[in-house]
Amino acid sequence: xxxAGICRSDYHMVAGELPxxxxxxxGHEGIGIVxxxxxxxxxxxxxxxxxxxxxxxxxxxxxxxxxHSNLCNLGAGTxxxxxxxxxxxxHKGDADIGQFCYVGTFxxxxxxxxxxxxxxxxxxxxxxxxLVGCGVPTGIGAVIHRAKVVPGSTVMIIGCGGIGSNIVQGxxxxxxxxxxxxxxxxxxxxxxxxxxATHTVNATRxxxxxxxxxxxxxxxxxxxxxxxxxPATIAQAVNALGKNGTAVIVGLASALENEIPISxxxxxxxxxxxxxxxxxxxxxxxxxxxxxxMYKAGKVKLDELVTxxxxxxxxxxxxxDLNAGLLIRGVIEF
Ligand SMILES: [Zn+2]
Ligand SMILES: [Zn+2]
Numbered sequence: 001x002x003x004a005g006i007c008r009s010d011y012h013m014v015a016g017e018l019p020x021x022x023x024x025x026x027g028h029e030g031i032g033i034v035x036x037x038x039x040x041x042x043x044x045x046x047x048x049x050x051x052x053x054x055x056x057x058x059x060x061x062x063x064x065x066x067x068h069s070n071l072c073n074l075g076a077g078t079x080x081x082x083x084x085x086x087x088x089x090x091h092k093g094d095a096d097i098g099q100f101c102y103v104g105t106f107x108x109x110x111x112x113x114x115x116x117x118x119x120x121x122x123x124x125x126x127x128x129x130x131l132v133g134c135g136v137p138t139g140i141g142a143v144i145h146r147a148k149v150v151p152g153s154t155v156m157i158i159g160c161g162g163i164g165s166n167i168v169q170g171x172x173x174x175x176x177x178x179x180x181x182x183x184x185x186x187x188x189x190x191x192x193x194x195x196x197a198t199h200t201v202n203a204t205r206x207x208x209x210x211x212x213x214x215x216x217x218x219x220x221x222x223x224x225x226x227x228x229x230x231p232a233t234i235a236q237a238v239n240a241l242g243k244n245g246t247a248v249i250v251g252l253a254s255a256l257e258n259e260i261p262i263s264x265x266x267x268x269x270x271x272x273x274x275x276x277x278x279x280x281x282x283x284x285x286x287x288x289x290x291x292x293x294m295y296k297a298g299k300v301k302l303d304e305l306v307t308x309x310x311x312x313x314x315x316x317x318x319x320x321d322l323n324a325g326l327l328i329r330g331v332i333e334f
Contacts, residue, residue: 002126004105005029006310006318006330007134007162009252013079013100014319017254021081024098025090027332028054029134030105031126034117041114048119049126051133053284054101056084056115070279074115078102084113105133106315108334118288127309128302129292130331131162134279136302137287139166141280142225142250143174151175153222156212156240157197160188161322162305162329163250164227165195169301171223172196180215182208185325194304212240220245220270229253231260238262238274246273250280309333 010026012018034048044050055078057069064072074084081098082088088096089111090104098104102116120129139162143149155171157164160183171179172195180199181192189200201211212221220242226234229251237247239262266272294300307327310318318330 001030001032001105001108001110001334003031003130003334004332005130005134005162006315006322006327006332008322009134010100010106011319011323012252012254015254017256018079019255020079020100021098023092023095024079024081024100025104025107025110026100027105027107028052028101028103029130030103030110031120031130031133032110035109037114043114044117044119049122049124050117050119051129051284051288052103052105052112053116053118053288054078054103054134055279055284056102056113057283057285058115067283068281069283069285070281075278083111106312106332108312118284120289120292124292124296127331127333128306129295131302131305131329132288132291132295135162135305135329136166136291136300137282137284138250138277138280139163139168139227140170140173140291140300141282141287142167142248142277143170143223143280145281146275146277147223147225147246147248149174149176149223152177154178154180154216154219154242156180156182156208156221156224156237157192157227158182158203158208158224158233158237159227159251160192160197161227161325161327164188164225165191165305165328167225167227167250168192168197169195173299176223178215178221180212180221182211188325188328191304191328195301208236209239216242219243222246223248225250227251229257231257234274235261238266238272241270241272243270244272245270246275249274249276305329306331
């Protein structure tokens, strides 16, 4: 492994907010070099630079063949512990150690399924290319593939960290005319401006829904993306919508949260849509190389997204910084 990204989703396991096998090697955003391959592996060879996908794509289930490999049926076992063949590859003494999403990128060396590996061109620096494993396709994909934002739209993004900042640049790519970035940390809002935000709202000083209404002359926004995944902020996204608007839940919520306080009446009277998205409905095997090529072409920004690098033994500090709101993205450097 060369680098691994610090994403909030792993912390759900630490906090007991996601059910899963324990002990588990966490981490799902990562980049590295193939050292050796099993006898039937054809997708990569020793020496290849690879980004890991946190959903394996079998290529044959109905979701894979219908253009939604992010929903591959093999994704169902990502928190179960063992690898796809039912065996464990990590052990400590007699104890088997699971691998988060079949990868577990917070490890110096990993054994992964070949269908979790995406070979990339060697011209890309590991930092920042590592971010194209999770944050970038999830954020940009939520805009382009899931919501299908059209040019001229008005868009609000609630939460401008590792996912939300990529939603901001996705909205800019889609040609949105108004991109309202919401966060409680001013430095994240400053980064959002560099990525294309036209307006910023610090939610500690201004209510996001009121701001959305004021900025759109009382109409509400066409699209609202929620990248924090708390019931209160999801409700804000829905309430910020205008007629025929679409709200998208992008952040991974705690399994302990199961109610969103929204008005069913407004859903009908305003003909609103509330949708979720996994991995931004991206197809990693296509989108990962494509997003890197877009970075090379100057269409996608990556360098602005890495706030800080850490060593593996600083991982608790990295998560403390993430939870304190100090990071757009932190990365572990092996
Ligand atoms: Zn992630
Ligand atoms: Zn599949």
